[in-house]
Amino acid sequence: MMTNTESILSYLEKNSKNIPYQVWIRKPQGESQYVTNDININSSVSPPSIPRNPTFTTFRQNQHVYLSFCYLEDYEVIIATPEKYYVMKAEELEHLNLLYKLSYQQEIVQKKDLELKNLIGGIRSITSSLDLDEVLKKIVTNTLKVIPAADRGFLQLYDPVIDRLIPKAFVGFNDRLQLFKVKIGESITGKVFEDGKPRIYHSEEDVYAAMDKYHISEKNNDHILSSISPFNSLKSAMCVPVSIGENRLGVMIVHQRSKEKKLTEYHLNLLNGFASQAAVAIQNAQLYSEVKMRLEEVTELSEKLKEKNQFLLKRNEVHETLTKLSLQNKGAEIIVLELNRMIGKSLSYFHTAENVWYPHQANRVPVFSSDEIEKIFLKRRTPVYVDIFTQKKESYYLYPIVNGATFLGCFVVSVSESFSPLDQITVEQGSAVLALELVKKLTMTELYYTKTHEFFNKLLQNKNREACLEKGKEFNLNLNSFLFVAIFEVTIYNDLQVLEMNIHRLISRIKRKLQHFSILIYGFHNKVILLVSLSNPSSVSAITKQFEVTINEWKANSGAPLRVGVGTIYKGIENVAKSYEEANLSLSYLKSRNKSELFFYEEIGVNRLFLQQPSDDIERFLNEVFVPLQTEHGEHNDLEKTLLAYIKNNKSASNTAKQLHIHINTLYQRLKKIEKQLNLSFDNSEDALKIQLACHLRETLFYQI
The missing domain is CATH 3.30.70.270 (Reverse transcriptase/Diguanylate cyclase domain)
Incomplete structure (x- = not known):
C-alpha cells in the first residue's frame, strides 16, 4: 500500500511526461523534505522566496516555474520545473493541491495522535508512583518524550528553608548542576518562578541575554555552564512554572541543542500543560511522603509504647516477686538467686557493711575485691560498665545500691554477651527491693548494737x-x-x-x-x-x-x-x-x-598527769608564761621561739644559738629579756620547773592553745 508521498510522486510522474522536477516540502518545527527525478540537479539549491497564498501560487524565475502550495502551521510545498517543459493545467494543479492538503492533514493528525499518546503516557508514568524521588526523575524523562524537539532539561523545586530553587532531577547534565541553586527572580528559572509566566527563547544569544537580564550570579553561571560537558551551543530553550493554581512548587526548563525540529509557542503551551500535571504528581508524592513519615512516626511511637508497656509489665513482675520474697524474710541471698534466674546471667551482690558476696560459693574468687568495689563507688552513684582483660575480654555491669547518699553495695552482672533493657530493668527493680531489705537488716543491726551497748555499760558499772x-x-x-x-x-x-x-x-x-x-x-x-x-x-x-x-x-x-x-x-x-x-x-x-x-x-x-586537768586551767597556766612574751609583732615572736628552743636543747646556749641562727650574745640578751618579762630566773629550780612544764605542755599535749 502506497503512502501519501508515494501517491503524489506517482501523480507527478504521470502528468509531467518525463519532465524533470524538484519538490521541497517545508514542515512546522523546521523540518524539511526534498525530492527530485533528475540526478543532475544540485540538491543544495534552495527555491526562491515566494509570497504565501491561501491556495497555491505560480511563480516564474530563472527559466523555471515554481508552484507554491501553502497550508496551516507554516506547512508549504514548492514544485519547480523548467519553464519550457511546463504543461500543468488548472484542474491538475487543483488536484495536486488537494493531494498535498490531504497528506498534510493526515500528517498533522498522526503528529497530534503521537503527541497525545506521549502526553497521556507521560502523565500516566508520573502518576504511577508516589515515591517523590522516582516521580521527579520520571517528570524530566517524560517531559523530553512529550517535547521530542528538546534533548535535555531539569526540574527545580523551591526550598523555603534556604529560600532557593534546588535542582531535583535532570537529563543531559552532569552532577555539577546540583550546585545551581538560584534565588527567586534570579536567572531564567528564578524569574519564571517569580512571575509564573512561561518563556521561550529561539537562540543561544536570547538565552544568555535573559540570564544576564535577570542577574544570574557569577557562581551560578559557572555551575550551569560546567554542568554541560562538553559544552554544546543552544538553539532554543523553554521554561515553565510548575504550579497548582497560584501555589508555585518549582520550574521546568528544556534545552534544544542538536535536533532539527523547531520549538514553537505550541510546544511551550504543551510543556506548560504537562508541567501542571507534573505539579499535581509532585504534590501527591509530597503528601504521600508526609503521610508515610507520619505513619512511620506513629508506628515508631506505637512500638515505643509497646516496648514501654513491656518494661512496665516486667518491672511490676520483678517488683511483685522480689517484694514477696522480702516480706517472707527470705534474705538477701535468696533475692540475689531469684535475680540470677530472671535475667539468666551470672549476677552477684557485694554487701558493703558485711563485706561479703552473695550468693555464697565455696572456692570461688570474686571478680572484684572489696577494696576495688569501694574505690569504684567512692564518689560514683551511677551504674558503670567495666572491662577486664585476662586471657580474653570480659565485660561487667556494676549497679550501685544506695539509700539516699549511702552506698550499701552493688550488683555485678556478667555482660560479655547481650544485656537487654529488660535485664537492666530487672536489675534496677532488684536494687530497690534489696535496698529495703538491707535497710531493714541495718535497723536490726542497730537494735543489736543498742543491746550490746547496754551490756557494755553494765560491765563498766x-x-x-x-x-x-x-x-x-x-x-x-x-x-x-x-x-x-x-x-x-x-x-x-x-x-x-x-x-x-x-x-x-x-x-x-x-x-x-x-x-x-x-x-x-x-x-x-x-x-x-x-x-x-x-x-x-x-x-x-x-x-x-x-x-x-x-x-x-x-x-x-x-x-x-x-x-x-x-x-x-x-x-x-x-x-x-x-x-x-x-x-x-x-x-x-x-x-x-x-x-x-x-x-x-x-x-x-x-602527759597522763594532765589529761584529767580541765583545759581551761591548763590554758590559764600557759598564758601566764607565754602571753607576756607576745608583742605587737604577733603571737609567735622571737622571745617565744627562743624560750621553746632553749628548753628543748636542755638549756644549751650554743646548741640553741646554732638552731636559731643567731649569735650567742644575742641569745643571752633574749634570755635576760625573757627573765625580766616573766619576773623569774632560770637558775631558780621552781621557776625552771614552771618554764619546763609550760614548754612541754605547749609543744605536746596542748600545743594548739
Whole structure:
C-alpha cells in the first residue's frame, strides 16, 4: 500500500511526461523534505522566496516555474520545473493541491495522535508512583518524550528553608548542576518562578541575554555552564512554572541543542500543560511522603509504647516477686538467686557493711575485691560498665545500691554477651527491693548494737558480777580472762546516714580481721567500741598489728582518717572500766595533737598527769608564761621561739644559738629579756620547773592553745 508521498510522486510522474522536477516540502518545527527525478540537479539549491497564498501560487524565475502550495502551521510545498517543459493545467494543479492538503492533514493528525499518546503516557508514568524521588526523575524523562524537539532539561523545586530553587532531577547534565541553586527572580528559572509566566527563547544569544537580564550570579553561571560537558551551543530553550493554581512548587526548563525540529509557542503551551500535571504528581508524592513519615512516626511511637508497656509489665513482675520474697524474710541471698534466674546471667551482690558476696560459693574468687568495689563507688552513684582483660575480654555491669547518699553495695552482672533493657530493668527493680531489705537488716543491726551497748555499760558499772559473767558467755567472752578496750573514731563526717553506714563497714572489717579472737563490738555515733578477751596477753601484738592494717586499708579506700585509742590489758571484769577510760584518754591525747593514728595509753607517759586537768586551767597556766612574751609583732615572736628552743636543747646556749641562727650574745640578751618579762630566773629550780612544764605542755599535749 502506497503512502501519501508515494501517491503524489506517482501523480507527478504521470502528468509531467518525463519532465524533470524538484519538490521541497517545508514542515512546522523546521523540518524539511526534498525530492527530485533528475540526478543532475544540485540538491543544495534552495527555491526562491515566494509570497504565501491561501491556495497555491505560480511563480516564474530563472527559466523555471515554481508552484507554491501553502497550508496551516507554516506547512508549504514548492514544485519547480523548467519553464519550457511546463504543461500543468488548472484542474491538475487543483488536484495536486488537494493531494498535498490531504497528506498534510493526515500528517498533522498522526503528529497530534503521537503527541497525545506521549502526553497521556507521560502523565500516566508520573502518576504511577508516589515515591517523590522516582516521580521527579520520571517528570524530566517524560517531559523530553512529550517535547521530542528538546534533548535535555531539569526540574527545580523551591526550598523555603534556604529560600532557593534546588535542582531535583535532570537529563543531559552532569552532577555539577546540583550546585545551581538560584534565588527567586534570579536567572531564567528564578524569574519564571517569580512571575509564573512561561518563556521561550529561539537562540543561544536570547538565552544568555535573559540570564544576564535577570542577574544570574557569577557562581551560578559557572555551575550551569560546567554542568554541560562538553559544552554544546543552544538553539532554543523553554521554561515553565510548575504550579497548582497560584501555589508555585518549582520550574521546568528544556534545552534544544542538536535536533532539527523547531520549538514553537505550541510546544511551550504543551510543556506548560504537562508541567501542571507534573505539579499535581509532585504534590501527591509530597503528601504521600508526609503521610508515610507520619505513619512511620506513629508506628515508631506505637512500638515505643509497646516496648514501654513491656518494661512496665516486667518491672511490676520483678517488683511483685522480689517484694514477696522480702516480706517472707527470705534474705538477701535468696533475692540475689531469684535475680540470677530472671535475667539468666551470672549476677552477684557485694554487701558493703558485711563485706561479703552473695550468693555464697565455696572456692570461688570474686571478680572484684572489696577494696576495688569501694574505690569504684567512692564518689560514683551511677551504674558503670567495666572491662577486664585476662586471657580474653570480659565485660561487667556494676549497679550501685544506695539509700539516699549511702552506698550499701552493688550488683555485678556478667555482660560479655547481650544485656537487654529488660535485664537492666530487672536489675534496677532488684536494687530497690534489696535496698529495703538491707535497710531493714541495718535497723536490726542497730537494735543489736543498742543491746550490746547496754551490756557494755553494765560491765563498766560491774554491779552484778555474776550476771555479767553469765551474759558474757552469750557473746563468747570469758570476762575472767585478760581484757582490754580499743575505741575506733571516725574523725570526719558530714552526713549521718553515710556515717552510720561507715560504722557498719568498719565493724565488719574489724570482725573479719579478728575472726579468731573473742570480741564484743558495737557502734555508737562516730565510734566503734571493741572489748577483746584473751587467754594469753602476748596475743595483743597480733591484734594491734591488725589494727594498723585496718587503719591503712580504711584510709586507702574511704579516705576518712581514723583515730584508735587502746587501753591497757588487765585481768578480770573489774578492770574493763579502767581500760575503757584509758582508751578514751588516748583518743583525747590524739585529738589534742590533731593526729589520726593508733595510740596506746602506755605511750602517753607523763602527759597522763594532765589529761584529767580541765583545759581551761591548763590554758590559764600557759598564758601566764607565754602571753607576756607576745608583742605587737604577733603571737609567735622571737622571745617565744627562743624560750621553746632553749628548753628543748636542755638549756644549751650554743646548741640553741646554732638552731636559731643567731649569735650567742644575742641569745643571752633574749634570755635576760625573757627573765625580766616573766619576773623569774632560770637558775631558780621552781621557776625552771614552771618554764619546763609550760614548754612541754605547749609543744605536746596542748600545743594548739
